[in-house]
Amino acid sequence: MAATVDFPVVCERITDMLDIRSLRQDLDATVAALASRGFELDRERFESLEARRKALQVRTQELQNERNTRSKGIGQAKARGEDIEPLKAEVGRLGDELKQCEADLHAVQQELDALLMRIPNLPQKDVPVGKDEEANVELRREGTPREFDFTPRDHVDLGLPGGWLDFEAAVRVAGSRFVVMRGDMARLHRALTQFMLDLHTQQHGYQETYVPYLANPESLEGTGQLPKFDEDLFSVDCDQRFRLIPTAEVTLTNLVREQILEAGALPLKMTAHTPCFRSEAGSYGRDVRGLIRQHQFEKVELVQVVHPEQSDAALEELLGHAEAVLQALELPYRVVLLSTGDMGFAAARTYDLEVWLPGQQAYREISSCSNFEAFQARRMQARFRPEAGSKPELVHTINGSGVAVGRALVALLENHQQADGSIAIPERLRPYLGGTSLLKPPSEQ
RNA sequence: GGAGGGGUGGCAGAGUGGUUGAAUGCACCGGUCUUGAAAACCGGCAGGGAUUCACGUCCCUCGUGGGUUCAAAUCCCACCCCCUCCGCCA
Structure with a gap:
């Protein structure tokens, strides 16, 4: 039996243990707070994953938008009885890049999630700091x-x-x-x-x-x-x-x-x-x-x-x-x-x-x-x-x-x-x- | 364990390839009306994400994950869950 289980992601991007926005916007303070409870956040890894995630997500959504728009166009053209074969070929090429982007994005998000799910909660301000x-x-x-x-x-x-x-x-x-x-x-x-x-x-x-x-x-x-x-x-x-x-x-x-x-x-x-x-x-x-x-x-x-x-x-x-x-x-x-x-x-x-x-x-x-x-x-x-x-x-x-x-x-x-x-x-x-x-x-x- | 049916928005319930993130009803919110309430009428109303100072724009989600397709709630595969009948059982 496998020792590891794939943990389903309830909803993309929101299963993180900490609010990912606090990580993005206030990384210094978050890193410091985590350090106070003995957790060392690999901030370089986080930042590079975040950067890749952002680039891939933006690109993926652009491509999805384009595909959706063109597909609708094909539907309309077909309804008017026009020849849709050339249109189909064009969108087909777009689909290849989209598929690659989606796969890459998925992989990066998995990695990011795995990192985030292992970060402990932030202690309240007046909790005494100490190692044990x-x-x-x-x-x-x-x-x-x-x-x-x-x-x-x-x-x-x-x-x-x-x-x-x-x-x-x-x-x-x-x-x-x-x-x-x-x-x-x-x-x-x-x-x-x-x-x-x-x-x-x-x-x-x-x-x-x-x-x-x-x-x-x-x-x-x-x-x-x-x-x-x-x-x-x-x-x-x-x-x-x-x-x-x-x-x-x-x-x-x-x-x-x-x-x-x-x-x-x-x-x-x-x-x-x-x-x-x-x-x-x-x-x-x-x-x-x-x-x-x-x-x-x-x-x-x-x-x-x-x-x-x-x-x-x-x-x-x-x-x-x-x-x-x-x-x-x-x-x-x-x-x-x-x-x-x-x-x-x-x-x-x-x-x-x-x-x-x-x-x-x-x-x-x-x-x-x-x-x-x-x-x-x-x-x-x-x-x-x-x-x-x-x-x-x-x-x-x-x-x-x-x-x-x-x-x-x-x-x-x-x-x-x-x-x-x-x-x-x-x-x-x-x-x-x-x-x-x-x-x-x-x-x- | 065997046979069959089904998972759609807070709830109920349409929808079997194209402008449907989704009809309709209920619930809820705002408004009109009313002394007040109810009723009636008008309007609004899923969740999450990206981007943006903001307005906004865009993306994802119809049990979950894959696949087919230019395009999937709708077709295919796997898994999960629920219901009915039979068997077994505390």
Whole structure:
């Protein structure tokens, strides 16, 4: 099976990840902004491709115009009963040059598109500049890490007794970086999911949505996973087109792909609970212990499709929605503004929520909330009509985890553990566990 | 999996080689009328791109990609998707 797939160009010239006009008109500033996030744009290559594209496009359109005009003339001459053979011969010669021009133009545009599709989004002006997570800025801490009067265990030690968590079984049925959960652990995992969905749909105004767990390349291209990051994804063997979704962001956000929404439909607020599949290529040796980094995990995702002027405010709002989950679960966390070097490919601004893990004595990412501005919208051709009758404009897209279920489970176990290995259930979660306030490992029941 | 039918503008729906980027209806926008609204009438109304200070001019798009032709929504090929019937199936 071919490792590469031809990515269809939705519409000539507009699938670029960045607005190509900003590249043409303000190349210096764009190059500088990209450099701030560690991306070196080959500007000579871009400029030469652009120059060739322009010359070829102008020439091609001239020739097309001439062909169209003459063909119409032939039609009219024929209608008058005149001899059209000489006319035909003349246009025929024109057609040869046209064909060559069209082919050349097509090739140049393919090359240009391939280049453009691999350029990341521009960071917002106030995003801290840096090459990696070292440059991230901690904005605030919420909640206080608990003082233990015993040595807190990590979630693996807490989960192993009685088979709550079974990594060996998972290796047997699948491989490393998978887990099997049993009994109350599986139930707690489900309870967390249900709680999060209810919170977002009932308190935060999101519409619960069920989406496919397999996505086509066009969708993955739309949200920015392709063409650059195919190695991070699982492909389905029997059908070259499908990838397993690495996040519900893909299928949720792409619901508006190639749509023109009425302004009144915005903002669109959607939430979905899905499994997420990641190959974790290149993360060998990192977080090999426990649930932190798995090939398959569950997430409740929040997505908003908004008016461009609203996206900054929407991101703050969405961040609050993710925080509400941690607050309800009585988990200490901090809010981090990612630096240019640590942000994802498609993001213009990202906040991470990092939850305190007593087992690691560290804050670990449990949610990532980003504003993509028009980046994904441009790739998806997702637009809205500002006013009835006006030209469509690109929407802005926002998303965030609300929150990663597996990691929430980890945080819950480690933060609410008791000296005897049992787990205290926060008030807000108890209704989802039949009122239970304490979970005891099976071996001690 | 087998047999058949079909993909046209926001929607519905004409259109089988030539001035059709596309009739007509609905929706929508502007106007006339009305105390106001409705109705009626008049006008406008696809998306994208190139070029231009601008007006404008031009190009592309009728599921997608190729092909035939001076000329393709219309003919040919491949693929994708949808519908109906049969089979199978959670």
